[in-house]
Amino acid sequence: MKIGIIDVGGGTRGIFGAGVLDYLIDNNIEIPYCIGISAGSGNMARYISKDNKASYIFYTKYAFTKEYMSWRNYFVTGNFVNLNYIYGTLSNEGADYPLDYEKLMDSQQELVVVATCAEDGKPVYFTKKDIEKNDYRIFACSSCLPVLCEPYYYEDHYYYDGAISNPIPVEKAFEDGCDKVIVILTRPIDFIKSDGKKYLFYNKVRKRFPEFTKVLEKRCDIYNNQLKEIKEKYVENGKVLLIAPDSTKGLKTLSKDKKVFEKLYQEGYKKGELIKDFIK
Secondary structure, X not given: OOEEEEEOOOHHHHHHHHHHHHHHHHOOOOOOEEEXXXXXXXXXXXXXXXXXXXXXXXXXXHHHOOOOEOHHHHHHHOOOEOHHHHXXXXXXXXXXXXXXXXXXXXOXXXXXXXXXXXXXXXXXXXXXXXXXXXXXXXXXXHHOOOOOOOOEEEOOEEEEEOOOOOOOOHHHHHHOOOOEEEEEOOOOOOOOOOOOOOHHHHHHHHOOXXXXXXXXXXXXXXXXXXXXXXXXXXXXXXXXXXXXXXXXXXXXXXXXXXXXXXXXXXXXXXHOOHHHHHOO
């Protein structure tokens, strides 16, 4: 039986997923097929490379630095989140917590990283074939937030956050041969996304990427509909396990609160125990 696991990301709320994945590392549980979206892509790379606590440190230490994310970054570079700093300076050789490239590539676990093509708004699925040592740009592509970041250029195309076009890619996992799938959400299971009438902010990308903007405007409906379908089609028959925090405790996508981070991480770690019974 082929088991898959998806970490949907969600900015700093991704520390919940880091907790779940660290539980798997500590208990020597290797899920063969792994999908990461946005911040979840970095979490997943650290999981496959068995780099326990690295993601936790990124959230609880580096996320509080101006180099990681700040309005200073935004006004100087147009990027609130400095993706090159996260997936370059902090992840390459010589950093305090470099990504273990050899372990990542030698692992038999598959890795899929979801991004959204800015030119047509369609999901793109990167794999280990797109990774080279000290070149982790696919994670930056997957994590590039519209409006708050400039589109990320990679291999002749521009990319934005994978959660825009395919936020919970369960169907992708089944298409790739999975029999059962674990989904790590970073909002409560019954949470319904609302855009909050932010369409005016999308004007920054509308003229340059009109097709992408059409998808961006529907991103909440895409998430809500995918989650509803997963519950009705797969959760009830035991093919999908949803793991989610009981509450985000007011934490938004780019909020920074060390006490909340710690609580979400510990909750994720504890809820990782649910996976043992699911994969039996």
